[in-house]
Amino acid sequence: MKFIGVDLGGTNIKGGIVDGDEVLVKDEIKTGKEQGAEKVIDNIAEIIKRMLFQSGLRLSDIAAIGAGLPGMIDSLRGMVLYSNNLRWVKVDFVKSLQVRLGGPVPIFISNDANVAALGEAAFGAARAFPDSLLITLGTGVGGGVIIGGKIFEGNMGAGAELGHMVIKAGGCRCTCGRKGCFEAYSSATALIKQTKKAMLRDRNSQLWTICGGNVDNVSGKTAFDCYYSDETAKKVVDKYIGYLAEGLSNLANIFRPQAIILGGGISKQGQLLIDLLKEPFESGLFGTVLGPRVELKIAELKNDAGFLGACALARQRLGQ
Ligand SMILES: [Zn+2]
Structure with a gap:
């Protein structure tokens, strides 16, 4: 058909x-x-x-x-x-x-x-798994929940707003009006803000060199690009990974899916992203690694x- x-x-x-x-x-x-x-x-x-x-x-x-x-x-x-x-x-x-x-x-x-x-569940990275989540890390943090191979929509399709779960009470203001949302810390937009802030505190950082001395050239890639060569960049990424892991562990504890698939611009970091997330993500899982495994994977289908x-x-x- x-x-x-x-x-x-x-x-x-x-x-x-x-x-x-x-x-x-x-x-x-x-x-x-x-x-x-x-x-x-x-x-x-x-x-x-x-x-x-x-x-x-x-x-x-x-x-x-x-x-x-x-x-x-x-x-x-x-x-x-x-x-x-x-x-x-x-x-x-x-x-x-x-x-x-x-x-x-x-x-x-x-x-x-x-x-x-x-x-992703039917054709991509979550093919082998009946329960999965897709988290897209782009301008915002979007998401979808698949349970038993089917979409969980919530009432009138208004559920699964995974980016608007608070990970820091009273934290940064989110576009939705709340404070401390997952999206306000883990979107590409948030990472760009975090990178710029760190650069303004460290004028000698290599981050300045790769953006030609102009903070307006900072992207969601910038800090990752200097991860191994610049201490300030490493700190930015490690902190960002901490926020991201916090949110992903929360979601894993609610749904305990077989896999969480990461998409959006930040997911272009591929294996580096998965490797950095592994330890903080797994330590946040209920029962840590003693419970059923939750695989973190990069989305396969892109556009x-x-x-x-x-x-x-x-x-x-x-x-x-
Ligand atoms: Zn929000």
């Missing part, structure tokens, strides 16, 4: 058609979010039609369509209740897309972070996690 998956991002819409484990075609188009919801849904219909054409298929060859959308999603009614990123309020997504496609194909939606977690997860969502909701 063939499924179409769509990943709606703030800048691009990515899509793919999958048959079993094989990706028949994938494509990308600009979101055009500034032109409003109707235009964005036009663009989604456009990429679907384009992919059908490229693969020589018709809509009637497709068993179902899945879509991962940013925001609070009512997956039962097929609606986006609220999306801060797209500035959408109560958009009747499934109905609008169905009208544009002009065919009776079932369409299923869920939150984009949940869908990416399902992508394809969203549309692949959306295909898996469509397959699952159809009961296949």
Whole structure:
């Protein structure tokens, strides 16, 4: 059976058609979010039609369509209740897309972070595990929870906001309004702030050299790049790893999944990140290493996690 998956991002819409484990075609188009919801849904219909054409298929060859959308999603009614990123309020997504496609194909939606977690669980790093979490360390800290191979959505898809668990009461202000959230300490944005702060305290740090003397050039990579060669950089990374391990151990203690998958910009550090996290993460586990193992792994699907997860969502909701 063939499924179409769509990943709606703030800048691009990515899509793919999958048959079993094989990706028949994938494509990308600009979101055009500034032109409003109707235009964005036009663009989604456009990429679907384009992919059908490229693969020589018709809509009637497709068993179902899945879509991962940013925001609070009512997956039962097929609606986006609220999306801060797209500035959408109560958009009747499934109905609008169905009208544009002009065919009776079932369409299923869920939150984009949940869908990416399902992508890693169905096709990527968490393939071997029934219970897994995906934590994306980017501008914010996103996440998805997979239990028994299925997305845990919470009421109206509003659950699994893993980045907004507090790891330091009364700590740094988070974008959500609370203080001390996991995201405020462990996102790439937070690491950039931590790196800049350390640089301003140590004018002789090598960190200055690699950013050409300008703190505006600091990225989520900068401190890791100097980890072995600069004491200040090492301190920044070690402290950051401490925060990250704190949050990951909390999540592991709540869900005790077989694996936690790390995605987003920071996950490009690969094995170094895993090696640094291992000790503080495992020492925070309930029962430490005496309990069942929780593997830390780097996400495998990168930018394809969203549309692949959306295909898996469509397959699952159809009961296949
Ligand atoms: Zn928060």
